[in-house]
Amino acid sequence: MFVIGARPPIRAERVDLIPLVRRGLTYVESSDAVWRVCEPAERWEQLRAKLVAKGYRVSQSYIPPSVRRYLHGERKVELGGGVAAVYVKDGVFKWRLGDEYGVGCPPAKYVAYWGQRPNCNGVVIDLKKIYKRGFWSAVAERFGDQWLLKALRGEPDDVLNALYLLAVEAARFLEALALATGVGVDAVLDVFENNSVAALAEAVFHREAERRGYVIEDSRRHFDMPYFDMARGRAPGVYKRVAELDFKSLFPSLVVKHGVDPTTARPCSNGLRAGGLGRYCFDGGPVADVIHKWLDQRLSTGDKAVSDALKWLMNAGIGAWGKAGWGMICEPCLLAVRTEAARLFDEAWRLFSPIYGDTDSIYVEEDKAGGVLSWGASLGGLRLELRGVWDVFILAPARRGGVAEKNYVKAGGGGLEVKGGLLRPHDVPLAVRLRYGDVIRVVAEGGDPVEAAVGILQNAPPEQLFIYRAVWRERLAEINKPSLFHTAARYVAERCSCDPVDVFYLPGDGVVYTPWVAVDKRLRARPADVEEVRRAAAEYVRRLWKLRALRLI
DNA sequence: ACGGGATGGTGGGTGGTCGT
DNA sequence: ACGACCACCCACCATCCCGT
Structure with a gap:
């Protein structure tokens, strides 16, 4: 944690960094001194409150020291090692590791559990924290509703096997986050104790700024930015042979294309529209560069877990610019990206009258797909792809008439995808x-x-x-x-x-x-x-x- | 003509899930 | 984290039927 301004009344050392402090809606360089806090991390939360109350400004106050050790190269990410699931049955720890089963602590690097924490060596993963919903709901969502039949029967081996499926998936996701950020899995789990992926992304943004000699002031918002719904449907009904086109990583692509970055955002007359805030110009910077690197990685990887981890990091990092709570706040940045996305969305509707669309996706009749693709290719810096053609696409009616947005079914090639709580077959026998x-x-x-x-x-x-x-x-x-x-x-x-x-x-x-x-x-x-x-x-x-x-x- | 019970619609509150 | 949405529940009201 850093303090910006006069020497704080705590243990701290002077460092040679330039502070970027919040002024209005943007950040500006300041000539104030920067101090690195030397107090133990457990006290940071309290210290921050005390310092802020006295008028001090802080930076990186929510980044755990374990993360910092990785970002500064004192520790290196080590990937690989076995993944085991452990659960308690009649007071005994039973485990599965690959095709092996046993009792006690498993010989694995990752030990995942649900419920009672096993006292085992290794990186212990609390799956409840990762999935944030019921055990069987998570299993059914990912691996099929057939698992609910096993939930009903309650055979202990079924529970362990389901647990193992989640463990493997969670470990793969955590390792992908580690690979993308350079922050080890143990430290990623530290972040998740109190925070989300957004805080992990911000840690990397801060480190990149620091490398360039800057610290960015933490700011706090009390309200989330209003959320604009960008879903639109033509009319309820059954449509046949529907082409789905998606922008790949639309928001990150817009960030990269326009160099959107909190450290260089400034009002200007010929920049991007940022909602109701007027026009803003951007000159790139540490944050845009990190997102650029992540975007390139995502486009070149063939690993789904890595791709998903990068998607989460980018979307959470960008979304956090408008979040409530502590962080790297930048309303014009988020609004500029959203407004530009909304402009493209409107243009697509004007040009092609799609059957359905939501933010970065466009559904049209099969024979219109070529036209949409050439429009996408003309935009520059963005990737619009034909995801596939669905045999059946159903738009549901809303209770009060019109289309129930974000509620649809698409089916084809034996597959079925249902979106939206209105249609998802929960709450049914x-x-x-x-x-x-x-x-x-x-x-x-x-x-x-x-x-x-x-x-x-x-x-x-x-x-x-x-x-x-x-x-x-x-x-x-x-x-x-x-x-x-x-x-x-x-x-x-x-x-x-x-x-x-x-x-x-x-x-x-x-x-x-x-x-x-x-x-x-x-x-x-x-x-x-x-x-x-x-x-x-x-x-x-x-x-x-x-x-x-x-x-x- | 009147009152009471049955019926049906509405609107607000609660709890849960999904999606961002 | 938060909004949107669904199922459920209940209070409330209007309406209708029917017996007095």
Whole structure:
């Protein structure tokens, strides 16, 4: 952490760096002194508050020392080493490493867990912190809804195997971040304790500025910038043979093309429009250069994990210019990029009247794709690519008419992609969730999705009649007005030690069904038979808006 | 003509998930 | 982190039916 200005009343040494301090919406060079704080890092949070209260300005106050040791070359990133998953069963640590299974601590560099932390050597990864949602929800999202059937059965080996899948993915992502930033996985995890990828990106921005002899003042915003929705759809309906075109890394490309950088942003009469702030010019700088390097890396890598890590770093780094909280704030930078993206988006709509578009994507009839591609090629510095042609593309109607934005289904070549909470087959019985592709096929052929779902339920195995949802114990404890779902959750929570609680349930008439038991609000239970539950499931899907919306197309 | 129960729509609140 | 959106729940209101 650095202090800018008079000598601070703490242990600090003078360093020969030029401060860039915030003035209005931009940064300017100052002749003030710069001090490196020598106090232990655990005190920085408190120290910052005290110093800021006394009128001192600070820099890099949120970068952990572990990250700094890597950025200054005192430590080198070491990649590779085995990835193991560990979980506790009856007080015993069971692990999987590749195809090997064992008990105790695994002989692996990365030890990932969910729930109780194993006391093992190596880089310990808390998967709860990485995925920030329920265990089975994360597994189902990434590796298929079939895993929810295993969640229902609850076989210990299935849990360990699912855990291992997440562990491998998480370790690969963390290593990719390490490779891209030069910050070791242990230090990346330190950042994630209190912060996000944005803080990691900013650490690299700061280091590059420092290398050039500058420190950039930390500033703080209390409100996030307003978010402009850039999604637009033509009309609800089923479209056939739809070409999808995407800009690859649009925001980073615009940063690089225009040299957008917080350290050189300044108002000028012929620059880029920055929303309502007027026009701004940029001359590149340390931040734009880092993003340039990351963009080149992303365009040349064939490794998906590395590509994803770079995408996160760039988007989080750029997005953080308008975030609330401490950081490298630059409203004109973010607004200039967004406004330019919005201008291109509008131009595409004027020229091609797409079926659908969202920020950096354009969906048009197959025969228009060539025209869109040549337009993209004429823009300079941007890469517009044909991602593919979908056999079926469905735009959902909104409840109040028009298109429900960011809600669509695209299907082709046996694959199916569903976007948006309105259409995603959550909150539906597992059988329907697993066979959602069939429901979509019926819609594409002009049939009734609700009756298709009811048909699926009539022939479904009994355990697939339930809906899956997760609820965290902490949340469950503070719920005042429990719904039927929470009633089921409380009933299940009393019978397992899981967190989040994995609830398989189905709302009924005055009761909620959990596998083969009907529970009322006082948590009184009676057995329920299959046909009773099947009827409740059919009634339930008939009520669902997400299926009736598909019917209205 | 009146009142009470049943029914159905609405709007606000709560909780959860997705997407950025 | 935050907004948008869905399912659910409840309070509230209008309407209708029907018996008195």
